Amino acid sequence: MKRYQICCIGAGYVGGPTMSMIAYQCPHIDVTVVDISQARIDSWNSPSGDLPIYEPGLRELVLSVRDRNLFFSMELDEAIENADMIFVAVNTPTKMSGLGAGRAADLTRWELSARRIAAVATTPKIVVEKSTVPIRTAEAIASVLTASGRTHFSILSNPEFLAEGTAIQDLQNPDRVLIGTNTEDPCSVEAMNVLVDIYSHWVPRNRILTTNVWSSELSKLVANSCLAQRVSTINAVSEICEATGADIDEVANAVGLDKRIGVKFLKASIGFGGSCFQKDILSLVYLCESLGLDEVAEYFYWIVKLNDHQKERFVFRIIHGLFNTVTGKRITILGFAFKKDTGDTRESSAIEVCRRLLHENAILSIYDPKVQSSQILSDLGHCTRLDPLELNQHVSIYADPYEACNQSHALVVCTEWDLFKELDFERIYCQMEKPAFAFDGRNILPHERMKSLGFVVYGIGKPLDKRLNLV
Numbered sequence: 001m002k003r004y005q006i007c008c009i010g011a012g013y014v015g016g017p018t019m020s021m022i023a024y025q026c027p028h029i030d031v032t033v034v035d036i037s038q039a040r041i042d043s044w045n046s047p048s049g050d051l052p053i054y055e056p057g058l059r060e061l062v063l064s065v066r067d068r069n070l071f072f073s074m075e076l077d078e079a080i081e082n083a084d085m086i087f088v089a090v091n092t093p094t095k096m097s098g099l100g101a102g103r104a105a106d107l108t109r110w111e112l113s114a115r116r117i118a119a120v121a122t123t124p125k126i127v128v129e130k131s132t133v134p135i136r137t138a139e140a141i142a143s144v145l146t147a148s149g150r151t152h153f154s155i156l157s158n159p160e161f162l163a164e165g166t167a168i169q170d171l172q173n174p175d176r177v178l179i180g181t182n183t184e185d186p187c188s189v190e191a192m193n194v195l196v197d198i199y200s201h202w203v204p205r206n207r208i209l210t211t212n213v214w215s216s217e218l219s220k221l222v223a224n225s226c227l228a229q230r231v232s233t234i235n236a237v238s239e240i241c242e243a244t245g246a247d248i249d250e251v252a253n254a255v256g257l258d259k260r261i262g263v264k265f266l267k268a269s270i271g272f273g274g275s276c277f278q279k280d281i282l283s284l285v286y287l288c289e290s291l292g293l294d295e296v297a298e299y300f301y302w303i304v305k306l307n308d309h310q311k312e313r314f315v316f317r318i319i320h321g322l323f324n325t326v327t328g329k330r331i332t333i334l335g336f337a338f339k340k341d342t343g344d345t346r347e348s349s350a351i352e353v354c355r356r357l358l359h360e361n362a363i364l365s366i367y368d369p370k371v372q373s374s375q376i377l378s379d380l381g382h383c384t385r386l387d388p389l390e391l392n393q394h395v396s397i398y399a400d401p402y403e404a405c406n407q408s409h410a411l412v413v414c415t416e417w418d419l420f421k422e423l424d425f426e427r428i429y430c431q432m433e434k435p436a437f438a439f440d441g442r443n444i445l446p447h448e449r450m451k452s453l454g455f456v457v458y459g460i461g462k463p464l465d466k467r468l469n470l471v
């Protein structure tokens with residue numbers, strides 16, 4: 001009997017881990033993940049397990065199922081034609097030019113995938129929207145798919161809620177799985193039941209929600225906006241704390257212990273990063289503007305504005321603290337990824353912090369345990385427009401955190417890697433220029449111990465040290 005065949009278009013942060021989990025949980029299903037990037041596919045197939053993305057637990061998961069019932073391939077057409085169900089998990093970044101530039105999601109890759117499916121498929125397919133897309137994308141995709149009239153397509157929305165750094169845990173034990181379908185079409189409902197059955201292999205049935213397609217698409221954008229809104233709220237409060245002497249961690253704890261509010265996602269920071277929050281809020285803003293809902297659009301837009309403000313004021317603290325000039329001063333950047341436990345730098349706040357410091361002629365020593373040097377240089381080259389030679393004069397990347405701290409004027413924590421908490425700060429203090437400053441953009445360092453060693457410490461939303469030159 002023919003085994004059930006799944007194909008996933010897009011072997012990225014979502015396609016790779018999500019399909020690995022389905023293959024692991026459903027040994028009776030064959031899963032083929034395809035991509036247009038040969039380098040990515042080669043890396044997923046790497047014999048040593050040197051995968052294209054770092055995610056705790058992912059390597060073990062992939063190695064346990066790869067070439068059993070999980071395959072990574074460049075043969076898009078073959079995988080599409082063989083598949084009963086096709087997930088589309090391509091990237092949907094913010095449009096950079098044209099209509100809706102800086103706001104709308106760019107659906108080019110999605111449409112190209114749909115056109116490829118339409119051109120190749122000769123047997124009925126269930127097409128699953130896994131990428132985050134604007135509301136009503138499924139409708140647009142349906143018209144592309146059905147235009148040829150060659151076969152039948154059922155379109156489902158199944159947004160992904162995993163967070164990077166905890167993707168495998170999130171996939172293994174999701175708070176909910178959301179499936180949107182056209183409830184008036186019996187074929188779509190049948191397709192939905194097939195997808196529900198797949199998830200039911202490991203997700204309790206009461207956590208699998210079924211809704212209409214539009215609710216499903218909108219819920220994904222709203223979930224990210226709610227999460228980002230909490231971060232912007234606590235970051236706004238961090239500024240009040242610094243102006244008044246309140247302590248942000250005490251406030252977050254006191255507020256979050258109200259069960260209606262909850263303690264999660266109230267950690268003050270240098271601002272949220274990652275490929276999703278800003279993009280999805282802007283997509284929601286664009287939707288609201290298109291609908292003429294200007295006040296609603298403005299409300300959501302402020303989440304992003306506040307986030308930009310938080311990054312900017314963090315850099316101002318550094319410059320003011322260092323006697324209003326960082327020209328020629330060595331500054332150590334601890335962490336470059338947008339959060340811990342990932343090597344992903346997309347929209348990382350570290351990029352903006354470094355860009356501003358380089359603009360002020362600082363010399364940067366950067367350490368991150370998982371981000372490749374080439375990625376850091378590419379991100380900084382892109383945002384500063386400095387050529388590689390100029391960049392090399394101002395930026396050094398280290399594989400050892402102590403070397404990165406040598407002769408530095410200030411430590412700047414951009415990512416909350418656990419290992420930063422355990423560093424030997426006595427040793428680091430001895431290596432640094434004096435006064436030695438530490439700007440903790442994640443409030444993870446042992447501030448009191450560091451102060452007793454002689455450091456001048458700045459923490460987000462923490463009572464300010466008088467030596468931070470507050471003018």
Ligand SMILES: NC(=O)c1ccc[n+]([C@@H]2O[C@H](COP(=O)([O-])OP(=O)(O)OC[C@H]3O[C@@H](n4cnc5c(N)ncnc54)[C@H](O)[C@@H]3O)[C@@H](O)[C@H]2O)c1
Nearest residue numbers: 010011012013014035036037089090091092109131132160
């Ligand atoms: N990264 C996350 O944590 C996360 C979580 C939930 C949802 N999402 C959403 O999932 C989608 C994918 O995100 P991602 O982070 O995995 O992106 P990604 O950039 O890591 O991966 C996308 C992959 O799609 C491939 N691709 C692009 N066009 C293609 C085409 N026409 N044919 C075949 N392959 C193609 C790219 O080469 C790339 O490897 C986005 O819509 C994103 O908003 C992301």
Ligand SMILES: O=c1ccn([C@@H]2O[C@H](COP(=O)(O)OP(=O)(O)O[C@H]3O[C@H](CO)[C@@H](O)[C@H](O)[C@H]3O)[C@@H](O)[C@H]2O)c(=O)[nH]1
Nearest residue numbers: 160161162163164231265266267269272273274276338339
């Ligand atoms: O209290 C907090 C929590 C998070 N952050 C920052 O917010 C950003 C996003 O963090 P997180 O949400 O944990 O990671 P993502 O991988 O971006 O995951 C978000 O975006 C995904 C893509 O849409 C969704 O699937 C997830 O549910 C959603 O959490 C990071 O820069 C974090 O450092 C804070 O500053 N303070």
